[in-house]
Amino acid sequence: MPPAAPDRLPSPEAMRSVFRVYEVSEAEEGIHYYGDPLVDRERLVEAVWPEFRAAGYEVRLERRLGEYVLVATPQGTDDGVPWTNVILAVATIFSTLLVGTQWYYVEDLFSPAILQALPFTLAVMGVLGTHELGHYVLSRYYDVPASLPYFIPFPSIIGTMGAVIKVKGRIPNRRALFDIGVAGPLAGLVATVVVTVIGLSLPPVQVPEWVMAAESTVEVQFNYPLLLQAIAAVMGQPLSYADPRLVVNPVVIGGWVGMFITFLNLIPVGQLDGGHLLRAMVGPAQERIAPLVPLSLFGLAGGLYALTDAGQMVTVWVIWGFMAMLAAWIGSASPVVDTPLDRRRQLLGVATFALGLLCFTPVPIEITGL
Structure with a gap:
């Protein structure tokens, strides 16, 4: 018995x-x-x-x-207050506020003037949070345990390294893997377009004379992807000004962040959103495609090194090449039931990767002295 x-x-x-x-x-x-x-x-x-x-x-x-x-x-449960998520979110609000003061040229960081940077913080947190909540909602829809978003504060030029959620259970099938994976980029892109439109509708910021005159001042130039340029063209709004004392409203930078994060997440390898989409679309054949991704990133870095003087971004793409190698070695999620996707989702996957390419620019940032 x-x-x-x-x-x-x-x-x-x-x-x-x-x-x-x-x-x-x-x-x-x-x-x-x-x-x-x-x-x-x-x-x-x-x-x-x-x-x-x-x-x-x-x-x-x-x-x-x-x-x-x-x-x-x-399976894990989400009982109680998610204190880690709350603390990281508060820390990221603070770090993006501090960075935002540079884009609004706030001199006194220990006064209510710091709140001038709140639109930048809301823009960045909004696009990142919406992206991760897209994953979270679809995970719940398919009854796959997942955490709330973890924001990552970091002293970079945008004040954060992004946000992630932690999926705590197996993915039931390729359809669920695709839907959970695609929900983040698409939701994040909707938020990004909204933020970009708002930013382009706001007046530019004037660079103070004391900044222009300072010997230590550097210029951070954001190069805009095709999608952001297209939105600006449709709205008839400029992304640069003849007067060097005028710069775009920092909320536009929030839109730039959303597009840059969307492109990075759609790199088709490992546990990135793009890796999940590719695994759902082509099945185990994704393992044969994954090694081509780091080679492409190293090729991009080599091309920039040989043909441009964008030394800073060469290093960035080399780092992402090594990260893609690690992601390819770890592999993508494997659904329990590995049956092919329907044609509608296949087409949506192709369209999503195309949108990701519209968010790409080979040299996203250039930093020079004035």
Whole structure:
């Protein structure tokens, strides 16, 4: 007679066609089913996963000391206040405010004048947060446990390194992998377009004389991608001015941030959004395509080094090349059920990658002395 399992979990008898269980034990990490697989690993997990998921558990097949064991672990819960998310969000608000004071030329950082930079903070936090909430909402829709966004404060020229969410469960199928992956870039792009339109509608900022006269002053030039240029052209608004004392409203920089982050996230490798989309669209063949991504980034860096004087961005693309190598080595998410996508989603994936290219510029930033 097969050993008994806890009432809340599938019984050994329920999986007898794919896994013959001879022992069930409870450990700190979860419930262990020891037995003999009757099918290959992929078919086994695909067969037993739905019942475990319905019971609130994730399941994986391992080999321990020569024995096969199905390890069932409880799915994470989001009970209580997510203090880590709150603290990081507050820290990122503060870091983007501090950076924003440079774009609004605020002299006294320890006064209410710092709030002049609030539009920049709202723009950056808005596009990043909307992107991650797109992933979060679709994760919830497919009943895949996921965290709220983690914002990352960082003393860069935009005050942050972006935001992420943590997916805590297996992805049920390619459709869910695609929908969760594509929701972030598309939601983020909608927010980015809104922010860009608002920014272009606001008056430019005038550079104070004390900034123009300072010997240590440097000029940070944002080179705008095709999508941002197109929005400006449709609105009939300039992105530069004949008067060097005038610069675009910093809210436009928030739109630039949204487009740059969208492009980076759509790089088709590993755990990036683009890697998830490509894995959902082409299946395991994604592993053959992934090595081409770091080569492309190294090629971009080499081209810039040979043909331009954009030394700073050469380093950036080299770093991203190594990051893409690591991402390719780690690999993308593997859905439990690996059936092909429908044609509608395939076309949406192609369109999303095309939008990502419209957010690309080879030299996003140039920093020079005045």
